[in-house]
Structures are given as structure tokens and as C-alpha cells.
Amino acid sequence: MRDSFHTIVIGAGSGGLTVAVGLANLGKPVAVIEALHVGGDCTNVGCVPSKTLIHQAEERGAHDPIGALAEVRRKRDALREKETHEFGELKNLSLIFGRARLAGSGRVVVALPEGGERTLSAAHIVIATGARPRVIPIAGLPADRTLTNESVFEIAAAPRHLAIIGGGVIGMELAFAFRKLGSQVSVITTAPRVMDRFLPEVSAALDASLRAKGVAVYAEASAHSYDEARATLCVERAGQLTALEGVDYVLIAVGRERNLEGLGLETAGVRFSPREGIATDSYGRTSVPGIYAIGDVTATSAFTHSANAQGRRVVQRIAFPWLPARAPEPFYPSATFSDPEVATAGMRQQQIAERFHPKLLRRIRVDLVTQTDRGYTDDLRQGFIMVDALRLTGQILSVTIVGPRASEMIPLFTLAIQEGLSLYKLYRVVYPYPTFSSGIQKVADAFLRATLTGLRGELFAYLRYRWARPAPDASASWPTPSRG
Amino acid sequence: MRDSFHTIVIGAGSGGLTVAVGLANLGKPVAVIEALHVGGDCTNVGCVPSKTLIHQAEERGAHDPIGALAEVRRKRDALREKETHEFGELKNLSLIFGRARLAGSGRVVVALPEGGERTLSAAHIVIATGARPRVIPIAGLPADRTLTNESVFEIAAAPRHLAIIGGGVIGMELAFAFRKLGSQVSVITTAPRVMDRFLPEVSAALDASLRAKGVAVYAEASAHSYDEARATLCVERAGQLTALEGVDYVLIAVGRERNLEGLGLETAGVRFSPREGIATDSYGRTSVPGIYAIGDVTATSAFTHSANAQGRRVVQRIAFPWLPARAPEPFYPSATFSDPEVATAGMRQQQIAERFHPKLLRRIRVDLVTQTDRGYTDDLRQGFIMVDALRLTGQILSVTIVGPRASEMIPLFTLAIQEGLSLYKLYRVVYPYPTFSSGIQKVADAFLRATLTGLRGELFAYLRYRWARPAPDASASWPTPSRG
Numbered sequence: 001m002r003d004s005f006h007t008i009v010i011g012a013g014s015g016g017l018t019v020a021v022g023l024a025n026l027g028k029p030v031a032v033i034e035a036l037h038v039g040g041d042c043t044n045v046g047c048v049p050s051k052t053l054i055h056q057a058e059e060r061g062a063h064d065p066i067g068a069l070a071e072v073r074r075k076r077d078a079l080r081e082k083e084t085h086e087f088g089e090l091k092n093l094s095l096i097f098g099r100a101r102l103a104g105s106g107r108v109v110v111a112l113p114e115g116g117e118r119t120l121s122a123a124h125i126v127i128a129t130g131a132r133p134r135v136i137p138i139a140g141l142p143a144d145r146t147l148t149n150e151s152v153f154e155i156a157a158a159p160r161h162l163a164i165i166g167g168g169v170i171g172m173e174l175a176f177a178f179r180k181l182g183s184q185v186s187v188i189t190t191a192p193r194v195m196d197r198f199l200p201e202v203s204a205a206l207d208a209s210l211r212a213k214g215v216a217v218y219a220e221a222s223a224h225s226y227d228e229a230r231a232t233l234c235v236e237r238a239g240q241l242t243a244l245e246g247v248d249y250v251l252i253a254v255g256r257e258r259n260l261e262g263l264g265l266e267t268a269g270v271r272f273s274p275r276e277g278i279a280t281d282s283y284g285r286t287s288v289p290g291i292y293a294i295g296d297v298t299a300t301s302a303f304t305h306s307a308n309a310q311g312r313r314v315v316q317r318i319a320f321p322w323l324p325a326r327a328p329e330p331f332y333p334s335a336t337f338s339d340p341e342v343a344t345a346g347m348r349q350q351q352i353a354e355r356f357h358p359k360l361l362r363r364i365r366v367d368l369v370t371q372t373d374r375g376y377t378d379d380l381r382q383g384f385i386m387v388d389a390l391r392l393t394g395q396i397l398s399v400t401i402v403g404p405r406a407s408e409m410i411p412l413f414t415l416a417i418q419e420g421l422s423l424y425k426l427y428r429v430v431y432p433y434p435t436f437s438s439g440i441q442k443v444a445d446a447f448l449r450a451t452l453t454g455l456r457g458e459l460f461a462y463l464r465y466r467w468a469r470p471a472p473d474a475s476a477s478w479p480t481p482s483r484g
Numbered sequence: 485m486r487d488s489f490h491t492i493v494i495g496a497g498s499g500g501l502t503v504a505v506g507l508a509n510l511g512k513p514v515a516v517i518e519a520l521h522v523g524g525d526c527t528n529v530g531c532v533p534s535k536t537l538i539h540q541a542e543e544r545g546a547h548d549p550i551g552a553l554a555e556v557r558r559k560r561d562a563l564r565e566k567e568t569h570e571f572g573e574l575k576n577l578s579l580i581f582g583r584a585r586l587a588g589s590g591r592v593v594v595a596l597p598e599g600g601e602r603t604l605s606a607a608h609i610v611i612a613t614g615a616r617p618r619v620i621p622i623a624g625l626p627a628d629r630t631l632t633n634e635s636v637f638e639i640a641a642a643p644r645h646l647a648i649i650g651g652g653v654i655g656m657e658l659a660f661a662f663r664k665l666g667s668q669v670s671v672i673t674t675a676p677r678v679m680d681r682f683l684p685e686v687s688a689a690l691d692a693s694l695r696a697k698g699v700a701v702y703a704e705a706s707a708h709s710y711d712e713a714r715a716t717l718c719v720e721r722a723g724q725l726t727a728l729e730g731v732d733y734v735l736i737a738v739g740r741e742r743n744l745e746g747l748g749l750e751t752a753g754v755r756f757s758p759r760e761g762i763a764t765d766s767y768g769r770t771s772v773p774g775i776y777a778i779g780d781v782t783a784t785s786a787f788t789h790s791a792n793a794q795g796r797r798v799v800q801r802i803a804f805p806w807l808p809a810r811a812p813e814p815f816y817p818s819a820t821f822s823d824p825e826v827a828t829a830g831m832r833q834q835q836i837a838e839r840f841h842p843k844l845l846r847r848i849r850v851d852l853v854t855q856t857d858r859g860y861t862d863d864l865r866q867g868f869i870m871v872d873a874l875r876l877t878g879q880i881l882s883v884t885i886v887g888p889r890a891s892e893m894i895p896l897f898t899l900a901i902q903e904g905l906s907l908y909k910l911y912r913v914v915y916p917y918p919t920f921s922s923g924i925q926k927v928a929d930a931f932l933r934a935t936l937t938g939l940r941g942e943l944f945a946y947l948r949y950r951w952a953r954p955a956p957d958a959s960a961s962w963p964t965p966s967r968g
Contacts, residue, residue, distance in 0.1 A: 014917075047918050051861040059863075079860065305917035335916035343916060376563065377535040379543075405889040407919045412896040415913050419905060429899050432819035432827060433498075433789035434531050435891045 002094065005031045007124040007318060008108050010100040010263070013040020014304045015295030016128030017087065018311030019318075024092035026319050031120055032093060033100040033110055038084040040130055041149075041296075042304045049076045049153040050170075053177045054337055062182030065158035069181075072153055096120075102268035106290060109264075124290055124318050127270075127278060128307070129259040131296035135252055136165070138233075141226035147251040149174075158183045159249040163233045165223050166253035167194030172206060172338040174251060179213050186216040186244050188235055193219055195342065198400065199349070201365070202342055205382040205402045209339060212381060218242070226250065258297045282329040284314040292317070306332040333414050335407035340382050343410035346398035346417045352388060357468040359461055362391045362450065364423075366442040368403045373434040380404070385439045387413075387423070387447075392462035394422035394447055403436050412440065423447040486578065489515045491608040491802060492592050494584040494747070497524020498788045499779030500612030501571065502795030503802075508576040510803050515604055516577065517584040517594050522568040524614055525633075525780075526788045533560045533637040534654075537661045538821055546666030549642035553665075556637055580604075586752035590774060593748075608774055608802050611754075611762060612791070613743040615780035619736055620649070622717075625710035631735040633658075642667045643733040647717045649707050650737035651678030656690060656822040658735060663697050670700040670728050672719055677703055679826065682884065683833070685849070686826050689866040689886045693823060696865060702726070710734065742781045766813040768798040776801070790816040817898050819891035824866050827894035830882035830901045836872060841952040843945055846875045846934065848907075850926040852887045857918040864888070869923045871897075871907070871931075876946035878906035878931055887920050896924065907931040 007023050009016045012034035020032045037044045052075050056068035088095045098110040098118070108125060110118045133148035147155070149170050158181040164171045167189035179185045187194060187210065193203035194210070194217060210217055221237035226247070233247040258277040265272050271287035272278040278293035280286055280300075286293050292314045295307035309332065316323060336342040352361070368383030369375045375383060383403030389396050399413040416426060427444035431437045451458050491507050493500045496518035504516045521528045536559050540552035572579050582594040582602070592609060594602045617632035631639070633654055642665040648655045651673035663669045671678060671694065677687035678694070678701060694701055705721035710731070717731040742761040749756050755771035756762040762777035764770055764784075770777050776798045779791035793816065800807060820826040836845070852867030853859045859867060867887030873880050883897040900910060911928035915921045935942050 042917075048857060048861055051858065051918055055862045075861065303917065305914055305922070308917070309914045330912075330914055332914055333916050335919065373532060374535065377532055377559065378539045405892050407916045408889050408892050408921050409895075411893075411913060411915050411919075411921045411924065412899055414915070415896055415899065415905070415910070418913060419903070419909060421899070421903060425903060426899070428814075429895060429902060430789055430793045430814055430816055431895050431898070432817050432891045433526075433787065433792070434535055435819065435895075437892050437895045438789070440895065 002029065003118070003120050005029045005094070005120060005122040007031075007126060008033065008100075008120055008122040009126045009128060010108065011035075011040065011128035011130055011259075011295070011297075012038045012087070012095065013128060013130050013295060013307065014042045015130075015301070015307030015311045016040070016126065017083075018308045019126050019128065019292075019294065019314050020093055021087070021090065022312065022315035023319060024090055026315075027092060028319070030093050031096055031122065032087070033096050033098055033108070033120075035097070035099045037080055038087055038095065039080050043080055043083060044076060045150045045153065047304050048079055049073075050149070050173055050177070051337060052076065053153065054173065057177040057180035061180055062158075065181035065183075066156065069153070069156060069158070076153065099262065101262055101264035102270070102291070103264060104268050124292065126284070126314060127263065127286075127291065127293040127297055128295045128311075129263065129297050131256040131258045133252065134255045134257045136223075136254055138165075138223045138250065138252075139225040140228060141223075141233075141250055142228055145226070145228070145249055147249050149253065152251055155249070160184065161186070161231075161244065161246040162249050162251060163188060163223070163244055163247045164251045164253060165189075166251075166255070167191060167196065167217070167219070168253060168255070169195075169334075169336045170253040171251070172336055172342075174253070175210060175215055176213070176339040179210075179215050184214075184246070186218065186233075186235075186247075188218045188221050188223055190222050191219065195336070198342065198344065199386065201384065201386060202400060202402055205340065205384070206338055206342070209382050213339075216244075223250065256296065256302070260297065282313070282327070283317045283325050284310050285317065300329060301332065303332060303334065330418065333410050335410065337407065340380075340403045341401075341406040343401045343406035344399065345410050345413040346388075346396065349388075349398065352397050353470055355470065356390070356397070357465040357470050360391055360465040360468070361388055361397070362447065363388050364443045364446045364450075366439045366446065368436050368439050371442055372436055372439045374436050374438070377434060378404070383436065385443055387443050389423055389447060390462075392451060392458045394424050394451070395420065396423060396426075405436075409437055409440075412437075486513065487602070487604050489513045489578070489604060489606040491515075491610060492517065492584075492604055492606040493610045493612060494592065495519075495524065495612035495614055495743075495779070495781075496522045496571070496579065497612060497614050497779060497791065498526045499614075499785070499791030499795045500524070500610065501567075502792045503610050503612070503776075503778065503798050504577055505571070505574065506796065506799035507803060508574055510799075511576060512803070514577050515580055515606065516571070517580050517582055517592070517604075519581070519583045521564055522571055522579065523564050527564055527567060528560060529634045529637065531788050532563055533557075534633070534657055534661070535821060536560065537637065538657065541661040541664035545664055546642075549665035549667075550640065553637070553640060553642070560637065583746065585746055585748035586754070586775070587748060588752050608776065610768070610798060611747065611770075611775065611777040611781060612779045612795075613747065613781050615740040615742045617736065618739045618741045620707075620738055622649075622707045622734065622736075623709040624712060625707075625717075625734055626712055629710070629712070629733055631733050633737065636735055639733070644668065645670070645715075645728065645730040646733050646735060647672060647707070647728055647731045648735045648737060649673075650735075650739070651675060651680065651701070651703070652737060652739070653679075653818075653820045654737040655735070656820055656826075658737070659694060659699055660697070660823040663694075663699050668698075668730070670702065670717075670719075670731075672702045672705050672707055674706050675703065679820070682826060682828065683870065685868065685870060686884060686886055689824065689868070690822055690826070693866050697823075700728075707734065740780065740786070744781065766797070766811070767801045767809050768794050769801065784813060785816065787816060787818065814898075814902065817894050819894065821891065824864075824887045825890040826884070826886050827890040828882070828884045829894050829897040830872075830880060833872075833882070836881050837954060839954065840874070840881075841949040841954050844875055844949040844952070845872055845881070846931065847872050848927045848930045848934075850923045850930065852920050852923050855926055856920055856923045858920050858922070861918060862888070867920065869927055871927050873907055873931060874946075876935060876942045878908050878935070879904070880907060880910075889920075893921055893924075896921075 006028035161184040224236040294310035490512035708720040778794035
């Protein structure tokens with residue numbers, strides 16, 4: 001049994017496997033150490049079961065929630081087995097089950113599930129241990145009534161009344177899915193609105209959609225206590241208590257905690273913080289040469305696709321170290337598979353505010369309900385495209401799309417931002433009719449109209465504010481959206 | 485009443501209204517002459533009712549076909565009234581109902597519906613009269629059993645058994661929609677396959693989907709005769725006759741005929757042919773200065789979005805004649821809202837074969853069913869992305885996507901082709917997971933792998949065939965697809 005490898009990858013989730021398979025295919029001997037299941041969160045407790053559930057809920061609805069949930073587990077198990085088998089068979093790749101810790105000098109000690117330890121060594125070590133759901137205690141709530149994304153797909157039947165603590169991506173996706181399966185659903189969030197890390201318009205659209213589907217939303221509220229005998233969850237809001245009755249399950253989706261413990265990061269001297277995770281440069285390099293980190297355990301990735309993208313960069317760094325390593329890490333797109341979907345690309349609002357004077361910005365919003373014919377034919381209830389661009393030049397900074405299959409529309413903007421293509425270029429594109437994408441045409445139309453009808457003012461504003469310092473409190477002076 | 489205008493537009497369909505509204509908004513007095521309904525085919529007998537029907541069929545299914553069809557008419561009528569009102573109220577725009585004919589020297593004579601004529605004049609005349617369904621006679625088939633896209637949305641209930649003559653875009657869209665509404669559906673086409681203007685892989689996917697949904701397909705077949713007493717359509721295939729029983733409606737969707745008659749084209753000296761329509765340059769200019777043509781009446785447009793795009797180019801030509809007029813007309817994307825959808829961008833196969841040696845081409849096919857995780861979670865049955873690119877450079881020539889919301893995915897490729905972005909650029913894009921768009925990543929991966937693992941051969945092929953003449957019969961030596 002080999003103990004010396006080219007690279008050791010800790011964690012067989014999406015990011016870790018991207019590195020491992022990439023290097024193995026290049027002929028490098030790689031060990032992958034996994035504590036639980038091949039495929040990590042994505043295959044086992046994340047993207048795959050949640051998207052299967054969303055699809056099943058759409059297809060079977062309230063008629064067959066038991067069948068839907070069984071199918072979720074069947075497909076998850078089948079994929080896990082297939083991946084475990086495939087990666088186990090891959091040339092140059094050794095899959096080792098156990099818990100890994102760094103032991104310094106390129107060594108990794110693996111605590112084996114059958115007992116005992118094994119010491120491996122490699123020139124390169126990649127930490128891809130991911131994250132886990134953060135759990136908050138609720139007085140009186142027993143463990144068998146508590147769910148997280150790690151346990152929710154194990155339940156056999158749809159809850160009678162599912163209380164979801166948290167209004168973020170996971171909370172939203174599961175709220176819509178379980179509502180379609182017939183559950184009564186209540187969302188409780190301490191934030192002033194659901195999806196509070198996104199634009200207020202996103203929150204408004206999802207809030208409206210939740211309520212239209214009969215989901216109750218309690219904002220600026222928290223779970224106070226649970227009365228098991230009465231199956232009642234007590235919610236506190238502004239000092240007032242409200243009793244949610246018949247709550248048989250409470251799903252906690254209030255955020256994630258990085259898996260940093262027991263890894264020997266201190267021993268190895270790897271710089272990290274509990275809040276930001278393992279510190280890396282844009283190519284995944286940690287403070288210790290030869291040790292890399294990618295995915296949820298780092299500061300910049302919270303998605304499978306970003307973990308994969310980081311994995312590709314690490315493969316490039318390890319396998320082709322002579323290639324220049326100057327490209328900044330891209331802005332990763334986001335996708336939330338709610339109903340409607342939410343997808344974003346480009347800079348976050350905070351990053352825009354830090355870099356640009358607010359008077360340099362133009363925001364265009366096109367409503368997909370009233371401004372596209374597809375919205376009309378399809379009886380769309382909520383949807384828009386919102387673009388923040390630089391005045392005059394039309395350089396695209398940030399895009400948010402809410403609507404059906406927004407996740408399939410966002411890559412056009414990711415590409416445009418990556419290649420520096422302005423709204424003038426998007427104006428020239430012919431979009432098929434009738435699609436929601438034709439809303440992109442309307443965004444470009446609105447930008448051109450606003451720019452050409454006030455060209456002198458736009459030119460002046462551009463020259464005046466191009467190099468101006470951002471406002472001290474940029475968010476307060478954020479321009480109001482102009483409808484395209 | 486004004487009789488002299490800046491521009492006269494003949495036909496108030498999508499293309500004509502694009503020109504009229506564009507010029508009116510620029511302050512030019514415009515007359516629009518319409519023989520029937522504002523909105524043309526798109527609003528009245530095309531995109532809008534068909535997409536509403538597709539949506540309604542998806543939502544209501546076989547439970548409520550009568551409600552679905554009533555809703556189609558309600559939404560169509562509401563939109564028609566809204567558009568008629570809005571365009572009638574627009575400043576600088578005069579909407580005149582009647583039949584127009586060119587009378588030479590910038591004059592147009594309008595035969596009014598109430599009788600009498602009116603002569604208008606303008607410096608610019610735009611012909612946008614569109615097309616109509618081509619009707620073929622079927623022995624014994626009475627008029628009230630015969631449907632085209634102009635009459636199909638008038639029926640009150642879903643047919644018991646709908647026979648569709650024609651396997652093109654309209655035939656496919658309506659076959660899936662009526663099948664979902666509970667009709668028995670049979671498709672009869674003289675072509676060897678449905679969607680025979682697309683790649684054979686498109687035909688195979690739609691054929692499989694039709695059959696899986698219980699639609700019978702008769703290829704290389706034609707409608708021989710109809711027996712009204714027995715409600716039987718007799719289909720002839722390779723000399724054999726097959727009787728389709730219980731056929732209460734026959735939808736004829738075998739192609740379109742351009743509305744060239746009665747326009748006075750000969751009088752005005754406008755060059756045209758019944759086969760190719762009115763001849764224009766890439767900015768819609770006909771053989772007569774001051775007379776333009778756009779949309780279905782020309783050779784290059786068969787879609788609302790292409791008619792609109794042509795309309796924009798004409799507006800540019802008329803309103804800003806000093807702008808350079810050199811940009812070639814783009815390759816218009818296509819979208820078919822079948823189940824799954826079909827969308828294409830870039831050159832047609834014939835155009836590729838005429839320009840490039842087949843050995844210069846690389847075709848990449850990524851299967852969305854087996855090669856994307858979204859295909860797995862969503863139980864996708866048919867779907868793929870097929871890209872034809874130049875070897876070595878990765879320049880994208882042509883793209884076909886089959887899958888859910890393919891019409892929303894294609895604009896990324898339209899943009900990439902327009903801006904000359906190669907597959908190397910698409911490789912760098914981070915696509916949200918799990919989406920069908922991540923298949924684009926796999927296309928780029930496959931291209932890079934094929935190129936980098938055989939770089940010497942690719943370089944040789946590129947240098948050898950870059951300026952080589954295309955093969956005399958290029959289609960015969962077309963490369964077989966390599967799976968990504």
C-alpha cells in the first residue's frame with residue numbers, strides 16, 4: 001500500500017474531487033481522504049437531493065409526497081454509489097476513508113474508521129473539508145423534530161407543518177419544495193427580509209411568491225421555544241410571542257460553519273479564522289507553501305460551481321506551476337432554485353460601493369412580467385432583470401435575474417462581465433422571441449436611450465466621477481432604479 | 485387628414501411596427517397600413533397564442549382543454565386591443581386600415597375597408613406584409629375540418645384526434661401542446677424526419693419525445709384523402725395506405741407563402757421572386773431606392789425576432805443615413821418551443837460546408853441527460869448541446885441546443901459568435917451548478933482536451949486546411965460527432 005503521493009486531497013466533495021480527478025488524469029498519484037461519503041454535501045445533502053426534490057415536488061405535487069421523497073433518496077444513493085465506484089476505480093487515484101489531520105512537513109495522518117492510523121505524505125496537500133449546517137438551540141425542541149439540510153432528505157413523509165428557521169438560499173429552496181408537496185410552511189428569519197444578502201427587490205419578489213403560495217413569513221423574528229406536547233413553535237417578534245400550531249418539524253437553515261476542527265491547522269501553521277475560514281490567495285494557496293484550500297472551508301466559495309472553479313485553479317497551480325498566476329479570482333455567479341429562481345453575476349453591491357462613486361452608476365431594471373411578451377403568455381407573477389452598469393461606457397458591474405430558469409440566463413452576463421462586453425454589445429444581440437431573455441434586449445435598449453438622450457450629461461458625469469472617491473456611505477446614496 | 489408622410493409602413497406586424505414606432509419616436513410622421521389586425525401573425529395567429537397555448541397545456545393539461553383554449557383567445561384578444569389602442573394613440577403614427585399597393589414615385593394607394601381609395605405619399609416605404617400558411621388540398625377534406633395556424637386557435641375544444649400535416653416548427657409546437665390537452669395526435673410529413681431543416685440529432689430527440697408522449701409520426705408520408713362519414717384520414721407511405729381513424733381535424737402546417745400579391749411590386753419595379761420573396765440587401769433596401777422590405781416577405785427572416793432586428797436596421801438606415809451601412813446581417817437564432825425546446829445560433833450547415841473544408845471542423849456534442857447533473861436530478865429524457873467549431877482556434881460556427889428552456893440558453897452563443905469569442909473564452913466562464921448551462925462548460929472542456937492532447941495534429945490540420953477549398957460535396961464528408 002502506497003503512502004507517498006504527489007498530492008493529498010482532504011475531502012471528497014465537489015471541490016476536492018475536481019482537484020483529485022484533474023491531477024490523476026494528468027498522471028499524478030493522488031490520495032483522497034474522506035470521512036463520510038464520496039460526493040460531499042453536493043451529492044449527499046445539497047444540490048443533488050435538493051434539486052431532485054424540487055423537480056419531484058413540481059412533478060408529483062401534493063399527490064405523492066412519499067413517493068417524491070423516496071425518489072430523492074433513491075437517486076441520491078444511486079449517484080453516490082456510482083461516484084464512489086467510479087472514483088475508486090480511477091487510475092492514479094486512491095480513495096481512503098478516514099479523518100485526516102495535517103502533521104507538518106507534507107505529512108497527513110489519517111484516523112481509519114476501523115481503528116488505527118495511517119501516515120501519508122505528499123508534496124501538495126489540498127484542504128477541501130467544506131462546511132456543515134450551523135445549529136442553534138431552541139428550548140424544548142427535541143432532536144427528532146429538528147432537521148437540517150443533512151437530515152431533511154431522510155424524512156419519509158412531508159411534514160404537516162414545517163417551520164423553517166432562516167430565509168437564505170437553503171431555506172427558500174426547501175420552503176417552495178415542501179409547500180408544493182402539501183406541507184404547511186412557515187419561514188422565520190431574524191433578518192428584516194428573506195434573502196437579505198441579495199437586493200431588496202429579490203426579497204420582495206420571493207416574499208410575494210411565498211405568500212401567494214400560502215407560505216407564512218415571519219421577518220425580524222426568532223424561534224423562542226417549542227412545546228412538544230402541543231406541537232407548537234413559539235415565535236418571538238418585537239417582544240410579542242406568536243404560537244405556530246401543528247409544527248411537526250423545525251428545519252434550521254441559519255448559515256454554515258466551516259469544517260476547520262481536528263485538521264491540525266495550527267500544527268501545520270496554516271492561517272485561518274473561524275469567521276473567514278482558511279486564508280488563501282486567488283489560486284487557493286494558504287500561508288504554508290504546498291498547502292492549498294478550496295471550497296466552503298475558504299472565504300470566497302459557497303457553491304459547488306465556485307468550489308469546482310477553485311479546484312481547477314489549484315490543478316493549474318500544482319500541475320503547471322510555470323504558468324503565470326496573476327488572474328484574479330472571478331466573481332462567482334450565484335443561483336437559488338426557488339420559485340422563481342434567483343441568479344446573480346458580477347460584483348456584490350458592497351464591492352461596487354467601495355470602488356465607484358454612486359453618480360457614476362446607472363441601474364436598469366426590466367420587469368419580466370409587464371415588459372416581456374413571454375411574461376404575458378406564461379402568466380408570470382414575479383420576475384425582473386436588474387443591471388448595474390457604469391454610465392456612458394455601459395460596462396456591466398452586477399446583474400440580478402429573478403424568473404423562471406434565471407440560472408440558465410445568467411451565464412450570458414458572466415461571460416459579458418468576464419470579457420468586458422458592455423451593454424452596447426448586448427444591444428446588438430438578437431434574442432429569440434418570445435423569451436425572458438428578450439428582457440436583456442430591453443435592458444440594453446433602456447441604457448442606450450438614457451445615454452443617447454442625455455449624452456452631454458452622461459459624458460460630464462463620467463469625466464467628473466470616473467476617478468472620484470466613492471461616497472463615504474455609498475449605500476445611502478444608491479440610485480433608485482430607473483425602469484427600462 | 486394628412487396624406488404625406490415621412491415613411492409609410494405596409495403591414496402592422498412585428499417588423500412593421502418596429503419600424504413605425506422607432507421612426508415615430510424619433511419625431512417622423514409615419515403611416516402604418518394594415519389589412520386585418522394590429523400585431524400581425526405574432527400577436528394574432530403566431531407566437532402569442534401558441535406560447536399561451538403551450539403554457540396553458542402545461543398548466544391545465546387534459547383536465548381543462550376548453551378552459552385552456554378560451555384563455556388563449558382571451559389573452560390574444562386583450563393584447564390585440566391593447567396594442568391597437570396604444571399604436572393608435574402614438575404621436576406621429578397614423579394607423580390606417582385597408583389594403584395597400586405601390587403606385588410608383590413614393591405613392592401608396594390604400595383600398596379602404598369601407599370602400600373607396602386613399603393615396604398617400606412618403607419618401608420611404610417599408611413593405612412588411614409577412615406571409616400566410618401554405619395550404620395543400622386533401623381529397624374529401626371539408627373546410628370546417630381543415631385548420632391552419634390562422635384558425636387553430638379558434639376551436640372551442642381540443643380535437644379528439646388531430647392529424648398534423650408537416651413536421652416543422654409550427655407542427656411540432658402544436659403537436660406537443662394538443663397532446664398535453666388530451667388530443668390523440670398524428671404527425672404526417674413528406675420529409676424523412678420531423679424538423680428536417682435541423683440536424684438529424686434534433687429530429688431524433690423530438691421523434692423520441694413525441695413517441696414517448698404517445699404521438700404517432702408518419703415520415704415520408706402524405707395525406708391521401710379524407711373520408712368525412714367515417715372521420716378517417718388516409719395516409720400514403722411508400723405506396724401503402726394507412727387509415728387514421730377518428731380524425732376530426734387536420735392541421736396543415738407545410739410551410740409559408742409570402743404575401744406578395746396585389747402589392748404593385750411590378751408597377752413599382754421592386755425585384756422579387758415567389759420563391760425568395762422580395763430581394764433586399766443587408767439593410768432591407770430593395771431594388772428601388774426608398775423602398776424597403778423586412779420580415780417574412782423577405783428571404784432571410786422567418787421569426788418575429790428576426791423581423792424586429794431587420795426593422796431596427798431599417799430604422800437606422802432611414803433615420804441615420806450617414807451612419808456606415810457595412811455590417812452584414814447577423815445569423816438569426818431560431819427557437820422552437822417544442823418539448824424539449826430546440827434553439828440554434830450561428831451558420832447553417834450549408835453555409836459552413838460552403839466556406840470551410842470539413843477537416844477544419846470539430847464537432848462537440850454534450851448530452852444533457854447523461855453528462856449534466858441537472859439532467860439526472862430532473863429526469864431529463866432528451867437534450868444535448870452540439871457545437872461546430874474551427875479546430876485549433878475554437879471559433880464557434882454553429883450551435884444547436886435541445887432541452888428545457890434551450891431558448892434561454894442560446895443567447896450566450898449568439899453573443900459569443902457575434903463577438904468572436906472562442907471556446908477558450910467559454911471555458912473560463914463559471915456556470916452555476918446544477919444547470920443545463922454547465923453543459924456549455926463540458927463542451928469547452930471537451931474541445932480543450934481534444935485540442936491540447938493532439939496539439940501538433942491540430943496545428944497541422946489548421947495550417948493545411950485553413951485556406952483549402954471546401955470539399956465538392958461537403959455534407960457527405962461531415963465529421964461524426966465526438967462526445968465531450
